[in-house]
Structures are given as structure tokens and as C-alpha cells.
Amino acid sequence: MNVKMTLEKQIIDDEARIFISGNIDEDSDFSEIMELGVKKYVFDFAKVTMLNSCGIREWILLIDKLGENANIRYKNCPQIVIEQMGMVYGFIKKEARIESFYAPYFCSDCDEEQKILLEAKDIKDQKAPSVNCKKCGMEMEFDEIEEQYFSFMKNMEW
Amino acid sequence: MTEKAKVKISYFLGKKLGEELEFILKSDANVQWCNRGDPELSQLILVDIEAMTTDELEDILTKHGPHVLLVSGHDDEYNFLNYISRYDINHLIGATLTTVENEIKTNIDLISRNKGCTIDSIVNPSGKFYKAIINDSSKVNDSLDELINSIDIGSFFNSPSEYLKILGNELVMNALYGAACDGNGNPLYNELDRKVQIKLDRNIDVCIGIDEHVLALSVKDAFGTLTREVLTKSLARSFREKTFEEKPGGAGLGFFLIFSHANQLIVNIDSNRSTEVICIIDRNKRFKSYKKRITSFHFFAR
Numbered sequence: 056m057n058v059k060m061t062l063e064k065q066i067i068d069d070e071a072r073i074f075i076s077g078n079i080d081e082d083s084d085f086s087e088i089m090e091l092g093v094k095k096y097v098f099d100f101a102k103v104t105m106l107n108s109c110g111i112r113e114w115i116l117l118i119d120k121l122g123e124n125a126n127i128r129y130k131n132c133p134q135i136v137i138e139q140m141g142m143v144y145g146f147i148k149k150e151a152r153i154e155s156f157y158a159p160y161f162c163s164d165c166d167e168e169q170k171i172l173l174e175a176k177d178i179k180d181q182k183a184p185s186v187n188c189k190k191c192g193m194e195m196e197f198d199e200i201e202e203q204y205f206s207f208m209k210n211m212e213w
Numbered sequence: 214m215t216e217k218a219k220v221k222i223s224y225f226l227g228k229k230l231g232e233e234l235e236f237i238l239k240s241d242a243n244v245q246w247c248n249r250g251d252p253e254l255s256q257l258i259l260v261d262i263e264a265m266t267t268d269e270l271e272d273i274l275t276k277h278g279p280h281v282l283l284v285s286g287h288d289d290e291y292n293f294l295n296y297i298s299r300y301d302i303n304h305l306i307g308a309t310l311t312t313v314e315n316e317i318k319t320n321i322d323l324i325s326r327n328k329g330c331t332i333d334s335i336v337n338p339s340g341k342f343y344k345a346i347i348n349d350s351s352k353v354n355d356s357l358d359e360l361i362n363s364i365d366i367g368s369f370f371n372s373p374s375e376y377l378k379i380l381g382n383e384l385v386m387n388a389l390y391g392a393a394c395d396g397n398g399n400p401l402y403n404e405l406d407r408k409v410q411i412k413l414d415r416n417i418d419v420c421i422g423i424d425e426h427v428l429a430l431s432v433k434d435a436f437g438t439l440t441r442e443v444l445t446k447s448l449a450r451s452f453r454e455k456t457f458e459e460k461p462g463g464a465g466l467g468f469f470l471i472f473s474h475a476n477q478l479i480v481n482i483d484s485n486r487s488t489e490v491i492c493i494i495d496r497n498k499r500f501k502s503y504k505k506r507i508t509s510f511h512f513f514a515r
């Protein structure tokens with residue numbers, strides 16, 4: 056089923072937590088985010104199912120409108136979104152951070168890939184942290200190209 | 214009976230091989246290896262960038278670009294900006310050792326027989342094919358979701374469906390809004406806001422083919438208006454600027470996402486009749502192998 060984008064908002068003091076579900080595409084309307092008038096925006100991407108080229112444009116325009124100094128946090132970014140953030144400029148402005156995101160790991164013993172939620176603060180020198188298999192407990196191998204996958208980190212000030 | 218043509222290569226991708234690699238062609242192609250031969254007498258020139266000097270490469274690409282199959286180990290951005298958009302070459306093969314030999318064979322065969330490349334040329338007849346027809350922009354994602362959810366992908370890395378979905382969405386939206394022209398060849402919807410829904414009177418054919426080697430997605434329009442110049446300009450801009458284009462219509466990033474997420478991008482144009490764009494993802498259990506693959510580009514026009 057085609058999943059139109061929906062936004063669920065929680066406002067706590069001067070912070071808006073925005074849970075995005077569905078496809079971010081040409082039909083995505085972010086005007087209600089613009090009307091929130093808060094200083095900090097926490098975007099949860101866990102339920103984003105697709106981000107196409109027009110969706111990328113709509114998103115970057117939103118980030119531009121929120122202003123250079125808007126405090127923006129991204130949480131639970133799916134793998135394909137992280138890849139697109141690394142390919143296209145404009146997702147991460149001066150005060151923006153990706154806090155957590157999914158990454159692929161591979162367990163040779165189980166012959167299986169697992170998506171692991173990583174915290175950006177655990178990535179040092181663009182090296183993936185060690186993760187053990189949830190099933191067999193053996194250490195898994197990071198199944199992406201570290202330099203490429205963590206390229207978004209270069210745009211974040213810590 | 215004509216003897217089948219052979220290409221004998223004693224080294225490949227800069228490495229001396231213990232045994233000669235021999236590409237036995239299905240047809241009688243006259244294939245020259247790099248600058249060892251007379252290009253005027255050759256139907257095709259198979260060029261390994263590591264087997265030539267920069268000057269030799271420049272010379273052969275400038276003079277004989279359309280007849281060259283270039284094998285490159287550089288990354289996608291380098292390949293696109295320095296070879297595909299700079300020279301008039303139609304075939305760049307990513308030098309990924311597990312796939313390169315088969316890809317060279319397939320393309321020499323297709324080019325020498327003057328055949329375009331269709332999804333049937335890529336996927337074994339014993340593979341599985343899944344088809345859909347789309348002509349309404351409001352039904353693109355529903356139709357693609359239904360098609361992708363119906364396929365049996367088999368042993369693969371964890372998320373090929375996510376990549377198929379984005380590839381399908383970009384290709385079908387390009388075909389719907391970018392390909393349609395009026396009787397004078399003027400684009401009908403290219404500058405239309407993509408929020409505005411349209412319905413074409415000609416169908417877009419979508420096909421997913423799967424065999425033991427590849428997952429292939431084909432999107433074919435019935436207009437044939439895409440040109441190499443439009444395609445390469447769009448991609449070159451995206452590779453250089455890495456942001457959306459400020460223009461009416463699409464964001465100008467569609468082909469960039471397609472090229473970046475596909476292992477092979479194949480464009481097959483029958484001018485003013487049809488354009489078929491095929492994206493290939495090699496069968497891989499490991500996601501890293503999929504991402505490491507240097508993207509190949511093949512352009513066929515009639």
C-alpha cells in the first residue's frame with residue numbers, strides 16, 4: 056500500500072518531537088512544522104518508508120526555512136536515508152546532528168544480515184563499533200563501506 | 214561456416230594473468246584490445262584504463278569513443294565526470310572482478326549484433342519475470358509496492374526491495390513526466406509540478422526479472438524522447454553539485470539516485486518509439502559487495 060507521509064508531533068517546552076511515517080516525496084507537506092515556532096526540532100525517521108528525489112528537495116527546503124541556527128536532531132534514520140544524506144548536500148546544517156541511525160551488520164555464523172541501531176556518538180574516526188549477533192553472540196562484521204556510510208559525520212560539528 | 218571471433222587478453226585490469234582470458238563471442242565481432250591494432254578496422258575497442266597511458270587513452274576515447282567499451286576501476290563520480298560526460302562513449306564497465314568478464318561478453322555480443330539491450334538479454338529465460346503497467350501518476354507507488362511485494366527475491370542482502378522501490382519510483386516518474394511529448398516533439402509535462410497528477414494515453418511498462426545472477430528492473434515508455442545529452446547533463450550536474458536543481462518540474466536528482474543505487478544502468482532508446490531504462494542489482498548476500506560494485510553504464514540507441 057502506498058503510504059502517504061504523516062506527521063505526529065509532541066511539543067515539550069521549546070522542543071518539538073516529530074515522528075514521520077510513510078513516503079517523503081513530492082506530495083509531502085511540511086507547512087505545519089514551519090508553524091510550530093520552536094527552537095529545537097527532533098525528527099524521528101524510524102517509520103519513513105521512502106525518500107525520493109522530490110522528497111529530498113522538499114526536505115532540504117524545509118531545513119532551509121527553519122533557518123541556519125535551528126537546532127535539528129535526526130533519530131532512528133533508516134539505512135537508505137543515511138545513504139541519501141551522504142550523497143546529497145543540505146540535510147545537515149550548522150546546528151544539525153544525526154543522533155541515531157540503522158546500519159547493516161553481517162553474521163558469518165548465522166549467514167544473516169541484521170540492521171543495528173547505532174548512536175552517532177559511538178562512531179570514532181569513521182569506524183563502526185563492534186556489535187555481536189543477537190542470535191549466536193558472535194561478533195558481526197560491519198557490512199557497508201565505513202568511509203562512505205559515515206561520510207555524513209564530516210558535516211556535523213561536535 | 215564463419216569461425217567465431219575471439220579476443221585473447223594476457224593481462225586484465227593491470228594484473229598479469231596466469232592463463233589467457235579468452236572471450237569467445239557468439240557473433241563475428243572484430244574486437245581490438247586497447248591500442249593494439251588498427252581502430253579503423255575494429256568494430257569494437259575494449260579498453261582497460263590500466264593498460265594504457267593517459268595520452269593513449271585520451272587519443273582513443275577522443276577519436277573512437279562510440280566504439281569503445283571502457284573498463285574502469287575508478288569510482289562512480291570519477292567515471293562519470295571524467296569519461297562518460299567528457300567523451301562520446303556509450304559503454305563503461307565497472308571493473309568489479311566477479312562480474313566484469315560476463316558483462317564484457319554480454320555487451321560485445323549485443324553491440325556486435327547491433328541489438329539493443331532489453332531485460333530479456335540480461336535475465337536468463339529460466340528466471341522469473343514480474344510485470345506491471347502504469348499510466349497514472351497517482352498510482353505509481355501503489356503499483357510498484359504491489360509488484361515488488363509479489364516477487365520472490367531469494368537469497369539476497371537484507372533490503373533490495375527498498376532499493377527497487379526508489380529505483381522504480383524515480384524511473385516511472387521520469388517516464389511519466391519527462392518522456393511525453395506533443396506531435397512536434399515538445400515535452401508536455403516536463404516542467405509540471407510533480408504534485409499535479411497526470412494520466413498518459415500510452416502505458417509505462419514495468420518489469421522485474423530475477424535469475425541466479427541478477428535482479429533487473431526495467432521501465433519502458435512508449436515515447437523514445439530521452440537523449441544521451443539530456444541524461445548525461447543531468448547526471449553530470451548532480452555529481453558536481455550534489456543538490457537539487459532549482460527548476461520547474463522534478464528535482465533533477467532522479468538519475469543521480471538511480472545511478473548511485475544501481476550496479477548497472479542500461480539505457481536503450483528507439484528514437485521516438487520507446488525508451489527502456491534497466492537497472493541491475495547483482496545477486497549478493499553481502500550488502501558491502503553491492504555497495505562496492507562500480508556502476509556500469511551502457512547506452513544503446515537506434
